Amino acid sequence: MNVLTLVGSYRRNGNTGRLLAMLQAELKAIAYREGHPLRSETLFLGHQDLRPCRGCRLCFDRGEGHCPLKDDLLAVKEKMRAADAVILGSPVYVNDVSGIVKNWIDRLAHVCHRPEFAGKCAYLIATVGDSPTSHTLRTMNIALSTWGFHIVGQRGFQTGALMKPPLLAERYQAEIEGIARKLYIATRERHFTNPSFLSLMTFRIQQNAYQRAARDTLDYAYWKGHGWTNPDSEFFIRHDASRAKVTLARLAGGVIAKYVS
Ligand SMILES: Cc1cc2nc3c(=O)[nH]c(=O)nc-3n(C[C@H](O)[C@H](O)[C@H](O)COP(=O)(O)O)c2cc1C
Numbered sequence: 001m002n003v004l005t006l007v008g009s010y011r012r013n014g015n016t017g018r019l020l021a022m023l024q025a026e027l028k029a030i031a032y033r034e035g036h037p038l039r040s041e042t043l044f045l046g047h048q049d050l051r052p053c054r055g056c057r058l059c060f061d062r063g064e065g066h067c068p069l070k071d072d073l074l075a076v077k078e079k080m081r082a083a084d085a086v087i088l089g090s091p092v093y094v095n096d097v098s099g100i101v102k103n104w105i106d107r108l109a110h111v112c113h114r115p116e117f118a119g120k121c122a123y124l125i126a127t128v129g130d131s132p133t134s135h136t137l138r139t140m141n142i143a144l145s146t147w148g149f150h151i152v153g154q155r156g157f158q159t160g161a162l163m164k165p166p167l168l169a170e171r172y173q174a175e176i177e178g179i180a181r182k183l184y185i186a187t188r189e190r191h192f193t194n195p196s197f198l199s200l201m202t203f204r205i206q207q208n209a210y211q212r213a214a215r216d217t218l219d220y221a222y223w224k225g226h227g228w229t230n231p232d233s234e235f236f237i238r239h240d241a242s243r244a245k246v247t248l249a250r251l252a253g254g255v256i257a258k259y260v261s
Helices: 015-034 073-082 099-107 134-146 165-188 197-211 218-225 243-260
Strands: 002-007 039-044 085-091 121-128 150-158
Touching: 002 015, 002 073, 015 039, 015 085, 015 121, 015 165, 039 073, 085 099, 085 134, 085 165, 099 134, 121 134, 121 165, 134 150, 134 197, 150 165, 197 218, 197 243
Parallel strands: 002 039, 002 085, 085 121, 121 150
Antiparallel strands: none
């Protein structure tokens, strides 16, 4: 199993990096106990060369290889493609993700059109002084689920300005162990093959849009190339969701698509 941890704080010894390091250590311990190798890597997004999106839309229209910013984006994306699971953590900055995370999300906006990460799991973490984390987690959830990730779970941690490692462990070790177990099982047992009602419905809405998209666009070619515009196609990947769930989700998605089109 290959797990990529993405830290959305610039602080190498900040709360987010420390909590994600605890999670990674726990995942390694589980994999060791289970007798399976675990490859893991941590990237601090703020220490990558990721320049701000210029809004030229070349990634949408011609492909991400045409982005005028020749920086680390494609290398980061390649690591995400190679991973079975991605752990993303952001500190809460003024009730939302950090600018580092938002810029990374914006730079990958083309993946909203051409979801490349179906068949991968993600877990989302937010750390915060003392206010709620729901909005921050929602920002990350919307982006990563639109990119195709199966969101195994998400959790906010109150950590103050900077919590010392012993206190972090005392407060959150048990919870981190639970998260690691959940992520490990979901990734190994491929829980993404049983997509949620919402994921199936969203697929139907997107499918409807791309079935009607201009034929000469990259997005249409991508959807058609994957067979997703085919009316028989029910999800990005082969799935084992129940017939009742799929039928209802597709019905609901079809109705919503009619109203949003
Ligand atoms: C620019 C900035 C904005 C912040 N905004 C909030 C906020 O809106 N609410 C809050 O409770 N804490 C806020 N905090 C505190 C951080 O969310 C918190 O300390 C977080 O755990 C820091 O993570 P890090 O150590 O990984 O950078 C903010 C911190 C900074 C530096």
